[in-house]
Amino acid sequence: MVDKGRTDKIKGKVKELAGKATSDREQEQEGKLEQARGEAKKKRDQQEKGKGSGTR
Template sequence: MVDKGRTDKIKGKAKELAGKATSDHEQEFEGKLEKARGEAKKIRGETRERAEKAMRRESRRDRG
């Protein structure tokens, strides 16, 4: 199963909250970056899945 960035988003949120709780702006920022990385992975995974699905449909149409 593909993670699609979920792990990065969860870890990022945890880092961000820890940074806020301790007033550690660097850790808070790192958390935000990690969440953004997770979102990018999610979008990339979804786009890849759509492209693969479209290719399979096209392939079946060519054979049929």
């Protein structure tokens, strides 16, 4: 299973670096946003796993 958010973080980093290389600030910002989206997915997944393992 692919780590939730990992692909978003990788794609975002590629976009960010491409934006920096071409001096395209918009693409650079899109990359940073996509990385943040990936991090949020990762944290949400970790919280969901934590809720499922608690005692009732």
